[in-house]
Amino acid sequence: MTQAKDSDTDLAGKRIAFVGKLGGMTRREARQLLREIGAVPVAEDDVAVDIVVLGAEEMPLQIGKILPESLQQAAAEQRLEVILETELWHRLDLMEQENFVRQLYTPAMLAELVGVPLATIRRWHRRGLIVPAREVHRLPFFDFQEVATARQLAQLLDAGASPAAIEKELALLSQFVPEVERPLAQLAVIIEGKQLLLRQGEGLVEPGGQRRFDFDAVDVNDTTGDLAGDGLAVVGRSAFGDAPGPVSPPTDDKRAALAGTQAHAQLRFEGEESPTVDELLAWAIDCEDAGEVDTAINAYRLIMAITGPHADWNFRIAELLYRGGDITAARERYYMTVELDEDFVEARANLGCVLAELGQMDLAIAAFEGALGRYAEYPDVHYHLARTLDDVDRAEEAREHWERFLAFAAASPWADEARERLGLLDD
Known part of the structure; x- marks a missing residue:
C-alpha cells in the first residue's frame, strides 16, 4: 500500500469526504490511506466534515452540480474546505513516489475518454497543454491529472473556442503568472463558456489582467485545428511476414x-x-x-x-x-x-x-x-x-x-x- 510521509500531520484528525470518482486509486484504498495518516474518512453528508475532496474524474467546473447544497453553503461560510483530488495527493507527498500506482491512459484512450479526435490529443501533447506521466518506446501515457486538463480543453472546444484561441488564451495566462508553465494544471482556472478566468483571492482575473478576453476576436483563419479531421482511435502495431517491398519512387x-x-x-x-x-x-x-x-x-x-x-x-x-x-x-x-x-x-x-x-x-x-x-x-x-x-x-x-x-x-x-x-x- 502507498505510504504517506510523516510530514503530513496537518491532515491528522481531519474528517475527509470524497465526492465523485477518484482517478489515482479506489475509494477503499484512499480511505485506508487516510486512516494510516490519522485522518478520518467520512461520508459526504457528515455534518462535521472538514475537507471535501473532488475526484479527478469529475470536472471542477461542475462542482455546483456535484456537491449537495449543504456542502456548498458550508464551503461558502468557510466551515469546510473543498479541494481537488490532486491537491490531496500533493499534500500527502504522493505524486513523486514511485510506488504511487496511477491509472495511465494512452493517447487513444484519452481521446475516447474526453470525446475528441486522436489528432487533437496529439496537438495538445505537442503544444505542451498535456504532459505524459511517462513514455515507453515513444508511446506517451497520461495520468488522471492530464485527464482533468484534457476535459477542460474539450469543454472549451465544445463551447466553440478554436484550438488556436485556447492556446493564445493560455499563453496570456502564463504571461500574467510567469512562474506557472501550465495554467490549466497548476492554477485555479475557471471556464465560463468560451473564456478562461483565473481565480485570485476573492475575485476573478482574465488573461493578461484584462477585464474580458473574447475568443471570437481571434483570427478565424487559425480556428480549424484538429477539429476538421480524425486520427486512428488506436495505437501502434507490429508487422512481420509478407511486408511490402520498398516504396516506389515518387510519381x-x-x-x-x-x-x-x-x-x-x-x-x-x-x-x-x-x-x-x-x-x-x-x-x-x-x-x-x-x-x-x-x-x-x-x-x-x-x-x-x-x-x-x-x-x-x-x-x-x-x-x-x-x-x-x-x-x-x-x-x-x-x-x-x-x-x-x-x-x-x-x-x-x-x-x-x-x-x-x-x-x-x-x-x-x-x-x-x-x-x-x-x-x-x-x-x-x-x-x-x-x-x-x-x-x-x-x-x-x-x-x-x-x-x-x-x-x-x-x-x-x-x-x-x-x-x-x-x-x-x-x-
Missing part, C-alpha cells in the same frame, strides 16, 4: 506536389536563402494542426528529402494519410516507420489496426503480436488483438487478451466492452 503527381510545397516554403520563408530543418518542421506541424493535410504531408516529405528517412516523420505522414482516407498508403508508411525503428510500438499498433481494417487479419494479428513482443503491457494492443481474434473465431485466444487488457486498463473507456466479452457485466 509525377507526387513530384509536382513536392515541388509545390517547395515553392510554398520559399514564399513562407521569403528573404531567407534556405530555411533550416527546424523551421520546416515547425511549418509542417502548423500545417498539420491547421488541418492542411496534403500540405503537411508534402512538408514532411520535403524535410526527409533533406535529412533522409526518419521514423517520426514517416509516422506523422502515415497518420495524415489515414486522416485523408488513403488507408493503403498509410499502411505503407507505417511499414516504413517500423523498418526505421523496430521499437516504435505505436507505429506497430497502428499498422495492425490498418491491416485489420483492410481485411488482412493474419498480418494484423502478427503485427499486434510483434508489438506485444516489444512491450507486453501495451493495453491498446491487447484490446485490438482480442477484437481481431474474436473476428476470426479464435475466442479462447481472444479471452486471454481481454483479461490482460482489463488487468492493465480497468478504467479505460473500452473496459466495459472487455467485461461484456468476458461475461463479467451484470444483465
